[in-house]
Amino acid sequence: APISSVAINSMEMDFTCETCVWAPTAISSITADTKLPFANGAPIKQLAQNVQILDKNGQLVGTLNTPYANVTLDGSKVSTNTPRAPLVVADGSHDIYTAFVRDLNMETTYQLGLRGTADSILGLGPFGDIEIKGIPLDVKTSMAGLQGLKNIKYMALIDFQQAPPYTMVTTSVNIYNPSQLTLNIGDMSMNAGQDGFTSEVQVGVAILKNLRLVPGDNKIVSLLTLSTQTEAGNKFAIDIMTKEVTLNMWSTNNSTSNPALNAGLSSLRTGLLLPAGMWTDTPYAYGDMWSLKVLPSTVNDGLVEVTGTFNNPFMIDMKVEGIARPDEGEAIQYPSYMALYKARGYSNFLFPDDFSYSVQSGQSVSVTFKAPLRINGLTQSRVSAYVDELVAATATGSSPFDIWLYPRVRLGAYPNLMFPIWGPGSFYPGKMTITTGPDFPSIRDWFVKNAIPDTPVVVPAQPPPSPSPSPVAPVTPPSPTPEVPSPSPSPSPVIPSPVIPSPVASPTVSTAA
Template sequence: IKGIPIDVRTSLAGLQGLNNIEFKVDVSMIPVAPEYIDYYIASTVNIRNPSQLTLNIGDLKLNAGLEGWTDADWLGTATVRNLRLVPGDNYVLSEVTTSTSHPIGMKFVQDLAVRDQKLTMWASSTSTSNSALNAGLSTLRSGVIVPKDLAVPKLPGYSDVWNIKVLPTTAQDGLVEMSTVFYNPYFVDMRVQGTCTKEENDLNPYPSVIQFYDTGIMGLEVMQFPEDISYSVKANGSTPLTFKMKLINSDRVKPRIDSLIALAAATGSLPIEPYWAPRIFVTGVPDVILPAWVDKTFYPGHLTLKTGPDFPTIKDWYNKSAADPVTLPPSPTPVEPVTPSPTAIPSPSPSSSPAVPSPVVSPSPAAPSPVVSPSPPIAPAA
C-alpha cells in the first residue's frame, strides 16, 4: 500500500484468513418488497483478529456461499460497512442479501428451519475500494456457522426484576410508575423508539402489556406499555429507566385484585410476564426492527415485580365506577447509559458502527484507503 512500509500479503497472513468468525445474534431477517423473493439478513458477528495489527479496511463486500467457495456455491453478497479490525474481538454488523429465485439462496432460506449451515465468504477484485488490499485479500476463505432458526442464547433486553410504585394520583388517572434496567442484546448501539403497532407487525403482541399472576394458571393483563417509550443503550451497555404505565380497567382483573394484593403483602413481590414489542433502531440497519420481547425470549420463568406498602391502593382505581380516558405521559427521559459490571457480558474491542443500506439502495461512497499500523503490545481482548 503506497506510503505504508509493510507487505500486504504478509500482513494479511497474520490475520489467518479471518477464519475465526462467530455468529452472535440475529438482528433482522426480512423478505424485501414488493415480490418478497429477496431476503435481507442482518446479524452481529464477532471477527476474531489473532494478529497485533489494526486495520482500517472501510466497506468490505464479500461473495457469500453455502458450504463452499466456488461460483457454484454462491448465494449472494455479505457486507460489513466501515470495518476497522483491532487485535482480539471485533463485534460488527454483517448484512447478507440473497434471493429465493436463486437455487442456492432458496436452499439456504429453506434449510434455516431444519439445520445449522456454513455460510462461506471469499473476496473479489472489488471487495474494497483499494486495489492493493484486494490483491492481499484474494486468498481469503472464511466462513461462519449460521445456527438453525438463527437460534443462539439471547442476551436479555431487560432485567428479570422490576419495581412498581402506586402514585397518589393513580386512583384518578390509572397511571403507575414502573422501573427496571434495560439491556442491549445486539452488541451494537441501539435505540428504542415507541411500541410496535398492529399495522407494523400483526404477529407481535398488541397491545403490549404486562401480565400479573396470583395463584391462578392464567395471567391477567394488568397494565399497558406506553406507545411512546424511548431510550438508547450503547453496545453491551445498560440503562435504568423509570416510566409510567396505564392500568387496564378489565372485568377479569377486578375479581382477582384482592388475591394479587394478598400475595404481594405476603411475599413483597408478584410474578409477571411482559408481552412487549418495541420499535428498535440498530446502528447499521436502515429500517426499524420489530422483535417480540416477551419474557420467555430471555428468561425460563416469570419475572419478579417488587411491590411496596403502597401497592394495596391500586384497588382504588378498580373501585371506580368508570374510568375516564387517559392520555399516556410523554416519553421518559432516559438516564445516562451505564457500563455493565466486569462479570456481565464482556465488552468487545472497539469496532465499527456500520451503516448497512437496504438491498435496493446504492452502496455508500467509497471508503478511505486502508491503513495498516502496529497495535500497542497489549494482549488481545478475551
C-alpha cells in the first residue's frame, strides 16, 4: 500500500462542547511512511484524511475527516498536524466508543486501527501541483494510555475555610499524564474517601475545574469539599492533622458534563497521598530583603519606589492581579501596607491597588513598584516627631520591616480568584529588612506638605453673672382711726370704717447688663 504505516505523535480530544457527546473534537499530529514511486521521496505538499478509527478488536469507533494541512518531509516520511475536526461516533457504536475511552484511560499501551483513504497535493516542480485522491490506508498503530491516572502528587496547601457543615480545602496537585493524549475535560468532580471507594467511606467531593490534561506534568488546583458532620468525614479531619492519609477518589455518572465521557471514565479509581497537617516545604511568598528609594517626584506625588522578591508558595503558575478588598473576604484587611518597626503605630507605605506580577511554579521574580505614602491622620504638630522616628530608624541604611499583603491571586487555569493572607504572622516574623539610601530623609518633605492642619481649640465665652434682685420692703397698711361715738340720747348703731387693704408688692424683673 502507498501508506505503509502511521505513527500518532499526539492527539487532542475535546469533550466540553455541547455537540461533543458523541462527536468529540480531535486534533492530531501524525507521521506517515509513504511508498509513492518518486525517486527523491514523496513530493507531498498537503495531506487530508478520510479514515475510520477502529478499536483494539477492529470494531468501528467513529469516523474522522480532516481538510488539507501542510506537511513536512523526511525522505519517504510525511508529518502533518491535522486541523480540528469532529470524531463522529456512529449510532450503533456508542458502547464501543465508551469502551474505547475507558481503555485509553486505563491501559499502558493501546493499539487502534486506521482504515480509509488519504488525499494529497503533490508538488511536481515544473509540472505544477496535482491532487491525488483515494490513497489507500489500512494500518494499525499504538499509543500510550493514561494508566488510570495513578501518578498524582500533592504539592501545597492553598486555602482552608470553614463553611459549616463543610470544610473547604484548596490544594495544588500534579497529575502526571504518561500518554500522548491531551484531554480537554472541563469541570470534573470525583467522590473522595479515606478507606476504600464506596459511599460508606466517602468524606466529601474533590473538584477539578477547567481540567485539561496534557502529556507530562499537569499542575492544577484541587478543591475538596469535606463533610465533617459524618463519621467518616470527622475521622478523616482528625487523621490528616496527625499522620499521612491517602485520599481515594473515584468517578461517578455525573463526574463531567459529558455523559459519554462519564461512561468511559466509570472505572477510574485513583489516590492522593496527603502529608500530616498537609504541610510541605514550599517557598515563602516573598523574600526577606527589600529596598526603598525616595524619588525627586515623591514630594509632589507621594510615591516611593519599593523593590522586593516574590516567590511561588503554591507550586502552580501564579498571577497577582491587584489588592483584595474587604467585600471579597471576611478576613481581608484593607489597605495592604508596609511598615517600619520603629513606627509600628502607622502603616507608612501602601501597596497600590493595581499591584501585580506573575511567577511560574518553582521560580522567583523581582518586583519594583510605586508605593503610596500614607499620612494616616498625622497633624502638623505631630508630623515632625514622626518623620524623625522614620529617619532615625533607617540611619544605618536599613531597618526592620514587615508587611501585610492581601493579594488577588489567580492560579493556573483555575477560574476563581484566591485571597491568601501574607503577613508577618506567617512569614519572617521580626526578620524582614528594608534597605534605604541617603535620599530617605527627603521623605520629610511630603509628610510636612500633606500633614493635616492642627485645629485650634476654641473655648466658648461665658456670659457674665446676672445681678441679684433688689430687696423690696413690705408695705404695712395704716391702722384705722378709732371712731368715738357722739353722745346721743338714743344709742345709734356703730358703723365701722371700711378696712383699707394692704397694697400688693410688684414683681422684681432682673435685666442682664
